[in-house]
Amino acid sequence: MTQDPRDTPYEPAEQAGLATFAQAWARAVVDTSYVSMTYAEIEKLLHQLAGRIAAALRGPSPAAVSAAAYEVGTRLVAADLDSPETLGHTVAVIADRLLSDLGLTGADLGTRLSRVLEGLATGYARARFGRTLDAQETLRRAATVVLEDAEHKLREHEARFRHQATHDPLTGLPNRTLVGEWLDEVFASPAPGARIGLCLIDLDGFKAVNDSRGHDIGDQLLVGVAERLRQVVADSGHLLARFGGDEFLILAEGTTCPDDAAKVADRALAALGDPVCVDGRRLSVSASIGVVEGRVDTSNARDLLRSADITLYWAKADGKARWALFDPDRSAQDVARYRLAAAMPAAIDRNEFRLDYQPLVDLATETVCGVEALARWHHPRHGTLTPKDFIDIAEDTGLIVPLGRRLLRQACRQAARWQQAPMPPFVSVNLSVRQIRSPGLVADVAAILDDNRLPPERLHLEITESTAMGTDPETVATLRGLADLGVRLAIDDFGTGYSSLAYLRTLPVHELKLAAGFTWSLGLSTPAADDEAIVATLVSLGRTLGLTVVAEGIESRTQARRVRDLGCHVGQGWHLGLPQPPERVTALLTAAGRQRFL
Amino acid sequence: MGRPSWAPEGVDTDRPSLARMHDYALGGAHNFAVDRRLYEQLISLMPDLAAHARADRAFMRRALQFCVAAGVRQFLDLGSGIPTRGNVHEVVQRAAPDSRVMYVDIDPVAVAHSREILAGNDRARVTQADIREPERILTHPDVCKLLDLDQPVAVLMVSVLHFVMEDPAGIVAAFRDATAPGSYLVVSTITSDARQDRMAAGQEVVAQQGGLLTALRSRAEVERLLAGFDLVEPGLVWAHEWRPDPPEGSAADLDQPFILSCLGRRT
Numbered sequence: 001m002t003q004d005p006r007d008t009p010y011e012p013a014e015q016a017g018l019a020t021f022a023q024a025w026a027r028a029v030v031d032t033s034y035v036s037m038t039y040a041e042i043e044k045l046l047h048q049l050a051g052r053i054a055a056a057l058r059g060p061s062p063a064a065v066s067a068a069a070y071e072v073g074t075r076l077v078a079a080d081l082d083s084p085e086t087l088g089h090t091v092a093v094i095a096d097r098l099l100s101d102l103g104l105t106g107a108d109l110g111t112r113l114s115r116v117l118e119g120l121a122t123g124y125a126r127a128r129f130g131r132t133l134d135a136q137e138t139l140r141r142a143a144t145v146v147l148e149d150a151e152h153k154l155r156e157h158e159a160r161f162r163h164q165a166t167h168d169p170l171t172g173l174p175n176r177t178l179v180g181e182w183l184d185e186v187f188a189s190p191a192p193g194a195r196i197g198l199c200l201i202d203l204d205g206f207k208a209v210n211d212s213r214g215h216d217i218g219d220q221l222l223v224g225v226a227e228r229l230r231q232v233v234a235d236s237g238h239l240l241a242r243f244g245g246d247e248f249l250i251l252a253e254g255t256t257c258p259d260d261a262a263k264v265a266d267r268a269l270a271a272l273g274d275p276v277c278v279d280g281r282r283l284s285v286s287a288s289i290g291v292v293e294g295r296v297d298t299s300n301a302r303d304l305l306r307s308a309d310i311t312l313y314w315a316k317a318d319g320k321a322r323w324a325l326f327d328p329d330r331s332a333q334d335v336a337r338y339r340l341a342a343a344m345p346a347a348i349d350r351n352e353f354r355l356d357y358q359p360l361v362d363l364a365t366e367t368v369c370g371v372e373a374l375a376r377w378h379h380p381r382h383g384t385l386t387p388k389d390f391i392d393i394a395e396d397t398g399l400i401v402p403l404g405r406r407l408l409r410q411a412c413r414q415a416a417r418w419q420q421a422p423m424p425p426f427v428s429v430n431l432s433v434r435q436i437r438s439p440g441l442v443a444d445v446a447a448i449l450d451d452n453r454l455p456p457e458r459l460h461l462e463i464t465e466s467t468a469m470g471t472d473p474e475t476v477a478t479l480r481g482l483a484d485l486g487v488r489l490a491i492d493d494f495g496t497g498y499s500s501l502a503y504l505r506t507l508p509v510h511e512l513k514l515a516a517g518f519t520w521s522l523g524l525s526t527p528a529a530d531d532e533a534i535v536a537t538l539v540s541l542g543r544t545l546g547l548t549v550v551a552e553g554i555e556s557r558t559q560a561r562r563v564r565d566l567g568c569h570v571g572q573g574w575h576l577g578l579p580q581p582p583e584r585v586t587a588l589l590t591a592a593g594r595q596r597f598l
Numbered sequence: 599m600g601r602p603s604w605a606p607e608g609v610d611t612d613r614p615s616l617a618r619m620h621d622y623a624l625g626g627a628h629n630f631a632v633d634r635r636l637y638e639q640l641i642s643l644m645p646d647l648a649a650h651a652r653a654d655r656a657f658m659r660r661a662l663q664f665c666v667a668a669g670v671r672q673f674l675d676l677g678s679g680i681p682t683r684g685n686v687h688e689v690v691q692r693a694a695p696d697s698r699v700m701y702v703d704i705d706p707v708a709v710a711h712s713r714e715i716l717a718g719n720d721r722a723r724v725t726q727a728d729i730r731e732p733e734r735i736l737t738h739p740d741v742c743k744l745l746d747l748d749q750p751v752a753v754l755m756v757s758v759l760h761f762v763m764e765d766p767a768g769i770v771a772a773f774r775d776a777t778a779p780g781s782y783l784v785v786s787t788i789t790s791d792a793r794q795d796r797m798a799a800g801q802e803v804v805a806q807q808g809g810l811l812t813a814l815r816s817r818a819e820v821e822r823l824l825a826g827f828d829l830v831e832p833g834l835v836w837a838h839e840w841r842p843d844p845p846e847g848s849a850a851d852l853d854q855p856f857i858l859s860c861l862g863r864r865t
Contacts, residue, residue: 030844031649031652031653031656033625033652034624034625034651034652034655034656034683034684035683035684036659036683036684036685036688036689036692037684038659038663038843039843039844040843040844080683080684082625083625131627132627135626135627135628135682136627136628138628138711138714138715139618139627139628139629139630139711141710141714142707142708142710142711142713142714143707143710145710145713145714146706146707146709146710149706149710150706
C-alpha cells in the first residue's frame with residue numbers, strides 16, 4: 001500500500017496524534033466487519049484514511065472536507081469495513097476524539113467536523129448501496145446461469161430420452177413408436193388424393209440363424225440388413241424403420257399407384273440379394289415383403305399396418321423370398337377364415353358339429369347297405385356349414401384331431417343304434433391326414449368300437465388317395481393297425497390323385513370310391529366314351545384286387561344303371577339319398593322304407 | 599433420491615442456501631430473502647451468531663496466513679460457499695500472489711456465483727462437487743490442472759464437517775492420504791459440547807426450513823478425525839482463541855463459543 005503525499009501531516013506532534021487516533025479507530029471497528037486483513041493492516045489503512053481527513057481539515061475549504069470524508073467512506077466499504085456497526089463506531093470515534101487527537105482548534109471546527117461526518121456517512125452509504133446492487137446483480141446472473149444450465153440439461157435429457165424411446169438401439173433405426181407417429185401425422189390431415197405405400201419386410205429363416213449361430217451373429221446380421229435397406233431408401237425420401245424382431249418397414253409417401261410401392265419392394269429384395277458379411281462369414285439372406293399402397297384419405301394407420309401384416313403372411317405362404325401386394329378380396333376371405341378358426345374351439349365344446357348321413361346303396365339289391373357320415377357345423381350366425389367351409393381350417397389349426405375323434409365317436413354310437421334295425425348299415429367316416437398321423441389313433445378307434453360294442457366291420461374309414469399313398473412307415477403301420485382291428489378302409493375320391501398300383505396292392509384297403517368326376521357324364525344321354533372306359537377300367541382294377549367299388553355322384557337313374565352295368569358294387573349320390581339326420585335314415589333301413597332306384 | 603440424474607442439485611433459489619446465509623452473516627448482499635429469513639430466525643435463538651461467524655472466518659484467515667508463511671502455495675477449499683469477502687484467494691494471494699486456490703462446493707448456484715466473482719483470476723478456480731466423494735474431487739481435471747498434489751497443499755474444511763453425517767473420518771483420511779507430507783488441514787466445526795439447548799433449537803429451525811442436517815460432534819469426536827496430523831499450537835481450540843490477532847485479544851469478547859478450530863500438519 002503506497003502512501004499518498006497529500007495524506008502526510010507536516011508536524012511530528014500531529015503525526016503522533018494521527019497515529020493515536022488511527023489506533024483508537026482500529027480498536028473501535030475491529031470485528032465489526034469481516035475483513036481479510038490482519039489487525040496491523042487495518043490499522044495501517046485507517047491511519048492513511050485519517051491522514052486524508054486531517055489534511056482536508058487543515059485546508060480552507062469546507063467542501064473539500066466533505067469530499068475527502070466522502071472518499072474515506074467509500075474506501076472503508078471497498079476494504080470490506082462495511083457493516084452498519086463499523087459506520088456507527090467510526091462516527092462515534094471521529095466525533096469523540098478526532099479533533100482532540102489531532103490537536104486541532106478553531107472557530108468553525110464544529111461545522112467542519114459535521115462536514116466530515118456528513119461526507120463519510122454519505123460516501124459510506126453510497127458505496128455500500130452500490131456494492132449491494134452489484135452483489136444482487138452477480139447473484140442474479142449466477143442464478144440465471146444455473147437455471148439455464150439446468151434447463152439446457154433438461155432439454156438435452158429430453159431429446160436423448162426421446163431418441164431412445166423412438167429408436168432401436170441395435171440398428172439406430174426409428175422404431176415402431178416413431179412409425180406410429182409418422183403414420184399419425186400422415187393420416188392427420190391428408191391432402192386430397194394423397195397416397196402412401198408401405199413395405200413390411202421380414203427376413204426369411206432368421207430364427208434359424210439366431211438358433212444355430214447365436215444371438216450375437218443374429219444381431220450383427222440385422223445390423224447388416226439395416227445397412228442394406230438404408231441404401232435402398234437413401235435419397236428417396238422414404239422412411240426406414242426397424243419394426244421389431246427381424247421386421248423392417250419402409251414408408252413411401254406420395255406414391256401414385258401400387259406399382260410404385262412394388263418397385264420399392266423389388267429394390268429391397270435386390271439389396272438383400274448378396275450375402276451379408278457377418279463376423280468374417282457370408283450369410284445368405286432373403287426376405288418376404290408385404291406391400292400395401294393406397295389413398296390416405298380413405299384409410300387409417302391401423303388398417304394399413306394390418307393389411308401389410310396380412311400381405312406379408314401371404315408372401316411367406318406363397319413361398320418366401322418375394323413380395324406380395326395387398327388384395328382386399330383375398331383379405332376378406334382370410335378374415336372370414338380367421339373368424340371361423342377362432343370360433344371353432346368353442347363351437348366344438350357347444351356341440352355345434354353334428355353328423356348327417358348319406359345312404360350308400362347296394363346296386364345289386366337296391367338296399368341301403370351303409371351310410372357316409374358327413375360333418376355339419378350348425379353355426380349360430382352362418383347357418384349350416386359343410387366340410388368344404390371348415391375342414392381346411394380345422395386341418396390348419398390342428399383342431400381336426402379332437403373334432404375328428406368326437407365325430408368318430410358320435411358316428412359309432414349311431415352305428416351301434418342301427419344294429420337293431422332290420423337292415424343294419426355300416427357307417428363310413430372320413431379320416432384326415434392329421435388324424436392318421438396323430439399318435440394313438442388305432443387305440444382310439446379300438447376304444448370307441450369297444451365302448452359302443454360295434455362290430456369292427458361296421459365301421460369304414462375313408463382316407464384320400466394321397467394319404468393312402470403316403471409311404472412313411474408310421475402311416476402304413478397305422479393303416480395296418482386299423483385293418484387289424486377289423487375296420488374296413490376305403491380310398492376316397494380314387495382316381496383324382498396319383499396311385500402306385502403296385503403299392504396299392506400291398507395296402508390293407510378294402511374299398512375304392514370313384515370320384516364323382518368320372519361318373520358325371522354317365523348321366524348324359526350319350527356319355528363320354530372315355531369316362532365309360534375309365535370307370536370300367538377302375539372297376540376291373542378294383543375287382544382284380546378284391547376291392548369293393550363305390551361310385552360317387554349318382555344323381556340320376558340313368559347314372560345308377562350305367563355304373564351298375566359297368567360293375568360298380570355300391571352307389572352314392574343325390575339320386576340314392578341326400579345327406580340327412582340320423583332319425584330320417586333310420587326309416588330307410590326298414591323294408592317299408594325301401595325304394596326303387598334303378 | 600427422487601432427483602433425476604440430469605437435474606443439478608439445489609438449483610431451487612426459493613430454498614435457503616447455506617452459502618448465501620453465510621454471506622449474509624458476514625455482511626454480504628449476495629443472498630435472497632429466503633436466506634435472510636432463515637438467518638434471522640437463527641439470530642433470534644443466537645443473537646451473537648454473526649460474531650461467531652466472523653470469528654470462524656477470522657480463524658481461517660489467520661490459519662491461511664500461517665500456511666503461506668510456512669511456504670504453502672496451494673489451497674483446496676472444500677465447502678467454500680461464495681468467495682465474496684475476505685475469502686481464501688484474497689487472503690493468500692495478497693500474501694503470496696502466486697498462490698493457487700481451488701474452491702469446491704456442492705451448491706451449483708454458489709459455484710456459478712463463485713465463477714462470476716473469480717472471472718479474470720486464473721489462479722483461483724471453482725468446481726461443483728461433494729466433499730463426501732473425495733476420489734472425484736482429487737481426480738477432477740480442474741483440480742489436477744490447478745493443484746500439484748505432490749507438493750504441499752492446505753486443505754480447508756472450514757465449517758463444513760458438521761454437515762457431513764457419515765464417515766467424516768474416512769473423508770478426512772482420504773484427503774490426508776492424497777496430499778504430500780507437509781500439507782496442512784484447516785478445520786473448524788461446530789461442537790455439540792456447547793450451547794446444547796440452543797443448538798438443538800437451531801437445528802430444528804434449519805431442518806424445518808431447508809433440511810440442512812447438522813452432525814454436531816464432541817471435542818473428543820473431532821479430535822479422532824484428525825489422526826495423522828500434528829496440530830499446530832495451540833491445537834484444537836475455540837476459533838477466536840487460535841493465534842488471535844491482535845495478540846492482546848479482540849474488541850468483541852465471545853461469550854460461550856461453540857466453534858472448534860485447529861490447523862493440522864500432515865506427518
